[in-house]
Amino acid sequence: MSSPRERILEQASILFHHQGYNSTGINQIISEANVAKASFYQHFKSKDDLCVEFLNRRHQYWFDALSDFTSKTENPKERILSAFDFIIHMNDRENFRGCSFLNILSEISKEQESILRVIQSHKNDLRVFFRQLVNNELLATHIYLLFESAIIESQLFESNEIVDKSKSIVKNII
Amino acid sequence: MSSPRERILEQASILFHHQGYNSTGINQIISEANVAKASFYQHFKSKDDLCVEFLNRRHQYWFDALSDFTSKTENPKERILSAFDFIIHMNDRENFRGCSFLNILSEISKEQESILRVIQSHKNDLRVFFRQLVNNELLATHIYLLFESAIIESQLFESNEIVDKSKSIVKNII
DNA sequence: AATTAAATAGACAGACTTGTCTGTATTATT
DNA sequence: AATAATACAGACAAGTCTGTCTATTTAATT
Numbered sequence: 001m002s003s004p005r006e007r008i009l010e011q012a013s014i015l016f017h018h019q020g021y022n023s024t025g026i027n028q029i030i031s032e033a034n035v036a037k038a039s040f041y042q043h044f045k046s047k048d049d050l051c052v053e054f055l056n057r058r059h060q061y062w063f064d065a066l067s068d069f070t071s072k073t074e075n076p077k078e079r080i081l082s083a084f085d086f087i088i089h090m091n092d093r094e095n096f097r098g099c100s101f102l103n104i105l106s107e108i109s110k111e112q113e114s115i116l117r118v119i120q121s122h123k124n125d126l127r128v129f130f131r132q133l134v135n136n137e138l139l140a141t142h143i144y145l146l147f148e149s150a151i152i153e154s155q156l157f158e159s160n161e162i163v164d165k166s167k168s169i170v171k172n173i174i
Numbered sequence: 175m176s177s178p179r180e181r182i183l184e185q186a187s188i189l190f191h192h193q194g195y196n197s198t199g200i201n202q203i204i205s206e207a208n209v210a211k212a213s214f215y216q217h218f219k220s221k222d223d224l225c226v227e228f229l230n231r232r233h234q235y236w237f238d239a240l241s242d243f244t245s246k247t248e249n250p251k252e253r254i255l256s257a258f259d260f261i262i263h264m265n266d267r268e269n270f271r272g273c274s275f276l277n278i279l280s281e282i283s284k285e286q287e288s289i290l291r292v293i294q295s296h297k298n299d300l301r302v303f304f305r306q307l308v309n310n311e312l313l314a315t316h317i318y319l320l321f322e323s324a325i326i327e328s329q330l331f332e333s334n335e336i337v338d339k340s341k342s343i344v345k346n347i348i
Numbered sequence: 349a350a351t352t353a354a355a356t357a358g359a360c361a362g363a364c365t366t367g368t369c370t371g372t373a374t375t376a377t378t
Numbered sequence: 379a380a381t382a383a384t385a386c387a388g389a390c391a392a393g394t395c396t397g398t399c400t401a402t403t404t405a406a407t408t
Contacts (some may be wrong), residue, residue: 004354004355018281019283020196020281020283022194022196022197022281023196023281023283025394025395025396026395026397027394027395027396029371035355035356036355036356036357036358036368037357037358037396037397037398038355038358038398038399038400039354039355039356040358040397041396041398042354042355045395045398046396047176047396059209069285073232084225093263098280100278102326102330103275103280104280105195105280105329105330106194106272106276106277106278106281107194107197107280107281109193109194109197115394119330120330120331121329123327136407137278138339138342141336141339142320142343143323144323144324145319145320145327145336145340145343146316146319146320148323148325148326149319149322149323149326151321152276152323152326153297153319153322154270155278155279156279156293156294156297157294157387164314165315166319167314168220168318169312169315173347178384178385178386199364199365199366200365200367201364208374209385209386210385210386210387210388211366211371211386211387211388212368212385212387212388213384213385214371215366215368216365216384216385220366220367221365221366221367234398257363263361276358285365290390306377
């Protein structure tokens with residue numbers, strides 16, 4: 001069995017992503033991770049601290065998965081379009097739970113700056129991802145915005161229909 | 175002074191919008207609305223029930239404000255562009271708190287269906303709003319998606335820069 | 349084998365949550 | 379003026395929350 005710290009992060013990933021941040025308590029996390037509470041506070045100084053760590057991990061995991069998924073083709077335009085297939089892929093895997101970063105954004109207050117910064121930097125990286133594929137500032141932003149709303153709208157309506165629509169819109173503008 | 179029910183809804187609007195749904199308790203609402211707890215439960219059978227009522231009100235308020243704001247011009251294309259100015263207007267008024275509907279979407283679970291339905295129907299209406307202005311299904315969706323992400327990204331970065339960018343993107347596609 | 353480090357269980361504090369309840373006071377209607 | 383409806387204050391239940399603490403056990407290192 002993996003280390004307590006690892007088990008905490010694993011369970012937090014599952015629970016934060018499926019139930020939301022505020023609706024998931026430390027007690028549930030440690031109980032399902034089979035870790036004592038004192039051990040939890042040995043590794044994380046607060047719940048917000050765990051949240052930051054979770055988001056950092058999620059960032060790594062998500063970008064690795066995106067890179068993997070989109071690098072099946074060499075053509076930059078094909079890669080952009082496959083990024084939208086990646087949304088569908090993730091929706092299937094995660095039951096339309098949307099973007100962890102945007103979900104948590106809606107839950108935090110202005111005081112939780114350290115969490116906000118991780119979210120901002122994640123989205124910045126996503127924007128850079130598209131910019132590297134189109135080499136045109138405004139077009140990259142355009143695609144980025146459509147990508148973002150494709151995630152959210154598919155979460156809202158629990159359907160990939162809008163992702164396909166976004167994809168064909170993008171096909172027309174690149 | 176207005177009725178207890180009215181005062182509850184007023185305070186709930188302010189608090190849900192500024193602190194989020196899960197972070198706002200019944201006790202705070204009734205305390206700031208100067209209403210007894212028994213009175214609260216005479217008008218609303220649960221917190222979720224209040225949430226539905228709040229969203230219905232917000233829907234009305236928000237659409238009235240949008241209609242008002244965009245109807246200063248007759249030209250449909252001008253109206254679409256002014257809808258993006260409306261985002262800036264609301265961001266200024268509400269300190270980049272984003273969309274109440276999408277914020278609450280991130281906070282609820284799959285069980286809270288009545289809340290989800292109100293959110294879905296609000297967004298459907300927004301889509302119809304654009305479709306009435308462009309009379310082209312795919313283009314309307316395109317604008318709708320850019321509008322949605324303009325709200326979210328300006329919330330995330332607490333800046334209207336991305337709204338202006340969205341606006342110029344829309345200018346080029348209509 | 350002895351020492352140090354890490355993990356355990358779980359009690360506890362203090363504050364919060366939603367929702368129910370009792371009893372009283374105010375207001376509106378007949 | 380008497381009745382009925384509404385609102386009031388606030389205790390209470392039963393649970394949640396984060397975070398601290400003690401005391402014990404397991405594991406790793408010297």
